[in-house]
Amino acid sequence: MSNQSTATGLASHVETRTIDMVPESERHGTSHSQMTLWFGANLQITAVVDGALAVVFGAEAMTAIIGLLIGNILGGIVMALHSAQGPRLGLPQMISSRVQFGVKGAALPLLLVILMYLGFAATGTVLSGQAINRMLGVDTPYVGILIFGGLTAFVAVVGYKLIHTVGRIATVIGILGFGYLAWQLFHQYDVATAFGQKPFTWATLLLSMALSAGWQMTFAPYVADYSRYLPSNTLVSSSFWNTFLGSTIGAQLAMTFGVLVAALGGNFLKNQVGFMGELAGPLAVLIYLVIVSGKLTVNCLNAYGGFMSILTTASGFNAKKQFSPTTRVVYIVGFVMLSMLVALMASADFLNNFKNFVLLLLAVFVPWSAVNLVDYYLVSKEKVDIPALYSAEGRYGAYNWVALGCYVMGVVIQIPFLNQAMYKGPIAVALHGADISWIVSLVVTSLVYYPLAKRSMKVPAQMIYPTPAAAPAAASRASELRTSLA
Template identity: 30%
Template structure:
């Protein structure tokens, strides 16, 4: 590293400088993150009104708050298992998650997984901003288009600054939102907010008798699981600055506890808001509960909730930027400079705005449909990646070979691509995509029809994709790979990454 880079790193660590790294390897000397930051970071990842909205899904399908809380909590914990194990790859590899996926799909073949994850990142932010637009319009009457532009620009700005600034933003957002959401939870337990009718229409089914049914319970479970599985493609993007020898068990525990505790709490809070207040809009419900406590509290809750949510929009934009740059680099060499990241963030933000302003409909219904679709795209990838990392190659990779199509992983890896496609195809007869707002079936597969709409596609995809990849990988010459790995030093990895970037 030259003097200019050393000065840049020092400034980056001390102030609000744009992160210098993007899709390249993080050398040991730059691993300045701490394990203690991971739990709070991922706690806030679910500690916001978006997760509260997930708790509305069960009651909208006739499920009681208690059963919704249980189904959501179990789903969140199930999804967090996959998320946490992906997160443990960050310090060991020092790479963004999708660069590491070149081992399973090939230098160019990873484009298949990149398309799926890019859909998730952009789609998540479309739903995020749609919920903010609905909430602020219902509470304050703010123009939705203005809200969309401000939210996209703010999230994009944080994403441009990158890792360190985003961690700081998450820290301050947690400090601001934790006492307020704790207050809402306690107030709701004592019946706050029941005196006034919600501004938004009640969720369908929320005003009827709520009890238990398997379709609603398993749908709530699947949505909770997909919510945290959605972090799988980018959780290691935020753990790759940890020292290489960070305890895997401690890191997995920190990510699991942080993400699952806040997720279960917020889904439970949403379920009780839906049952007791017949709420269908999280920001409207928070405003109603706050207004019943003291004047101005409702507005404060809404404003802080939206401000505290902007780092989440940045999180998705940041990882979408890494994904886009990885995809372009897989076919045409690019320099991962600050200019490249700014251009990628601006492109993604423009696409995000175009999608958000063109899509119409109820935010919660859009949320439900998107989370189901997202799970379908991500499940085969996460199965292939984790089976390869923990059962096939067991964390042993020739990292420098990720940066060239001529390395041991090649341009295309038929095993990973075939396992993904076979896993996805096996899920189709089990798909259950329904518009909860109208009750209209969008696509319900043959077996889902036989099971009265119960969606087990995600489970089928996990098993089939993972098992297929494991069987196909039996023919890998791991001894030859190990010989290559033993010859590689960190200086080789840094040199190859720089050469790949055209430096």
């Protein structure tokens, strides 16, 4: 009886919804939760690496910090505008793409998003696995990877509420941990010598902006997933500002730290986890905990968003809009296991190349954001036919060739302007390495898509919600989960 009570209690906290709309009766919380979630997801070791890359690519320290700040602000605005869609629609982020691209056409950006989730999950698992191994004092790589993968799967299966709780914990631990690391950095190094080592150039400023703007805009496919349970009367401004401030402040602090450690000549880029442990000295174990908690937050976002993107892609072709709790668990565990397999079997060189490939994929998210945001705020004006999102025969059809054409154009137009590890475009070379591809794509895609969408989109007169039958269906799914766990 005790075991049955425990299982029932656990089941009551496990999320049961997937890609269907969250009804008002299940909405809860305040937009303040967005600030801690995104602060915790950004104040982490990979953001430190992103900041360090600005110096590695030639920027002077102060130029890098200013450029990263501008990029975080500009990219953060785009990212936070997506967050504001969550309370209004009650839907995961990527299913809203069906409004613009069609029920089946949305599979194009979705497949690329899934690849991004997998790549970031694998590289994050490697770093966290190293930190866990150092905490435990073991040399076998798979030990830390398996432990971290298990933690990721557990948090993602329990779902929305626990993910936000992990974000709050990571925020507190991250502030304390990075505060201590900054104190140690200033005591062990002459930080003033980090500045003025190189002359200012516009190219390195723009490159720094691209690094941080790209960082922020990769969160665009995630962000409404974690605001969709907020009450529908949540102010757009409240959701926007809490998400924006959490994400930009967390990222800027981590990236600034990365700029300093790179400019001071440490071996951070060769051994990120080891360097932070050595810098921490006697509190190295606690800093490893900081690394794991920050990466756990963002890796849960990868697993959670990854499984929903897979379901969204599949459901576009089989017209399903609800999935059982068992299916939900299987997809999450399968995604995490795949990311662990990549982390375990890949060589270090492969992971670096794979990460560069994923960074190149950032080019595909800028035009997607442009199309999604222009439609939502300027064309549809927050009026969506939600039931039609689940049928290719409905208002939005199977494919919207206007949106798909603008999207492809927005990707292609970036090619001459790209300055990435895998490819340097001729215009970027002519601009001495300045990467303005994301700015060009954001502006051009928006300007081309807006007038075409105004003429072609079938916008409903008002928001159309599903029938109230969704609430009993949710109760049935929760009952099914309690029965299976018991």
